[in-house]
Structure formats: structure tokens, C-alpha cells
Amino acid sequence: MMISQAAGLVAQSAAGYFDGISKITLAAQGMLMKQLTQDLVEGQLEKAAEDALGILATEILMGAAAAVAAASGAMEAESASFAIDRIDQSISKYSSLLQNRKSA
Secondary structure (H helix, E strand, O other): OOOHHHHHHHHHHHHHHHHHHHHHHHHHHHHHHHHHHHHHHOOOOHHHHHHHHHHHHHHHHHHHHHHHHHHOOOOOOHHHHHHHHHHHHHHHHHHHHHHHHHHH
């Protein structure tokens, strides 16, 4: 009985995680698109390219979160947790890269 409940809890957690990630992704993309447009108008092509890369990275993270949510029903709780942790690490690394780039 515990095993059948665990699968349901994992699926529910993955759905919540996906919902949270999708909201964060949409907000980040909106900000990046605004900045991209401003950079293009100002003729700052290098900054615009960085913004476009950021938009692409958020799409990749969104796809990974969707894959975890979709597959979580068939995965064990530990495997789903590992996948979610890897996505969190990727987000953290990307955020750190952007912060270091801005401070330099």
C-alpha cells in the first residue's frame, strides 16, 4: 500500500514542481524578452545575444521539468527526486553564471 501511495505522491509533487517552474520560467522569459528588445533597439547586439541565450536556457529547463512531471508516475520517488535535484542544480548554475557575468 505504501508503494502505491508513494507513486501518487511523487506524481502530485512533480505536478506542483512543474507548475512552479513554469511560472518562474514565464516571468524570466518576459523579462529577458523585454531586455532583448531594448538591446536590439539600442544596437547592443552582444547583450541581445546573451538575452536570447537566456531565453533558450529557460526553454530547456522548462522542457526538463515537463519531462520529469510526465515521467514521474512511472518512476520511483527516489529517481524523481534525483531528476528534480539535477534540474535545480542546473537552474542554480545558470543563475550564478548570469550574476557573475553582470558583476564583471
